[in-house]
Amino acid sequence: MPPWPRGTITRPTEASPTATQVPQRPASSAAIVRSRTNRVLLGVAGGLGERLGVDPALVRVAFAVLALAGGAGVILYLLAWAFSVEPDTEGAVGRPVRRPSPRQALALGMVVLGTLLLLRELGLWFGDQIVWPIALAAAGSAVIWARGDDRARWLPGNPIEALFTGRVGLIRILVGGLLVFSGLGLGFANTGANLAAAGDALLGVAVTLIGLGLIFGPWATRLANQLAEERRGRIRSEARAEMAAHLHDSVLHTLALIQRADASPEVLGLARRQERELRAWLYRVPVPPEGRLRPAVEAIASRVEQRHDVPVDIVVVGDAPLDDAGRALVDACQEAAFNAARHSGAPLVSVYVEVEPDELTGFVRDEGKGFDPDQVPTDRRGIADSIRGRIRRHGGSVTIVSSPGEGTEVQLRLPRSQQ
């Protein structure tokens, strides 16, 4: 099998932290944009959470708890939905996203508590025995599963392992677990008397199951979401690999065939360029290494070929950060290659660059007509001088080996700057 590009798994863009410093109101009147990436029902809680700077999980809990207050949460949810817009419609561009903060979460909790008390006064109420225990249990679950600042770092894993590795703080687990079970216990105590006939054991099992569901449920759904996302990523990269395999077997071969045939120079040049571009796409490095010497040298080939239609063979041994000396070497090699392509008449230019422990070496060679270094035409001297000047400024040396009919080699040596 050909060497396929490593699978790249793209994640949905997380709320960008850079956009959070200065929360601006969007120009549009729509205050809430439903979340596309973070949605359970309609994306209202996700969007509201991003807007308020509260973890969407907390917003969901708030709606759920308020729903118990005579269905107020359901009405609020529908109202919020009616006053929000879908992402990527008008006004959704450049929306501010606030990073969840504990203070915002606390504020939301207070608002919910206040609303609950208000609704209780108004009589929109299922009764203390039901609402308070459930509110308590929901708050406990939220304490455990609110992602807060570690949202970006959060990885799926065993919840018990997460507890020990500190991905979910021990205190959070304890406080949350305590709230969950005291809420359930309270509910059990409140209703236990009425349901004694149904069997204490059964109720006990049910309460424990609900408690475990509240503690581990969010982890399970989050895990499922991440697995689905990874699967999508894998399918994408498999589809890419399949396409790369097909292109590799068909188009690259055709381009190689054209280059072996007696085609015109224009067609040859075109086939060569297309081959280079296709190869670059097929074997694309997921993160292009910037500021490295190797890709900078390899980029010389396409520039020379584009301008002079002469193929350039490039071999680089070793790699180093692209510092000033490296840049001078790349520029000098490129000038020498341009020079060879323009004047030598050779069918091929070879560039060789090696990174040695204490110096950089570069060789640019052609098998063209060559020249007598003592009788250099003035236009070539100018270029030779500019290469010399460039390299000497960095403490290096240039040797040009050439004689008529023997081709030319420009040899460059540059001391490496000490890191």
Add this chain to the structure above:
Amino acid sequence: MIRVFLVDDHHFFLSGLRAELGAEFEIVGEAGEVDAAVDGIRRTRPDVVLLDVHLPGGGGRAVLEAVRQTDQEIRFLALSVSDAAEDVIGVIRAGARGYVTKTISPPDLAAAIRRVQGGDAVFSPRLAGFVLDAFHGDLTGVADPELDQLTAREREVLRHIARGFTYKEVARRLHLSVKTVETHVSSVLRKLQLSSRHELTRWASDRRLV
């Protein structure tokens, strides 16, 4: 006449090769996939096999490994559209005596086949660069100093090949005989095939994205 067997799954490319090489070499057979290639090579016992690296049914490596279990004296020259280090190092370590890309000119290909038939190694500039890169760097943790590093002379020869010189030019520049240059290159090939230097494999897979 040197007897050559062609292994390639691209019919156009095969017919092109046949037309180019037919006058100079005896084409004893051809195959487009691994099993047929192994059978055909064992039956016809050619001097040189021209082997495509990417083949349905396991790739060129599978052919090399199967044939070399029974017939050590058949020589292989790998031919590929890919320049990926993993492929190049892979087929060489499986036993090929040289590696050229499919854009090689017909006369150069003919010369490479003759060289491989004569028992020498064929190093393109790029392969020479790969070897220098793979044997580059510090030598800590080297198991067998004889196999796991290049001598100064071998390094110098490889550098010249990587710079684009032919064996003859290398010999002239280094004041050696062509035979000595060939000996150095063959010795590098042997090291490349036998060295257990663990960086070699890691290096090749790190460089798989060319």
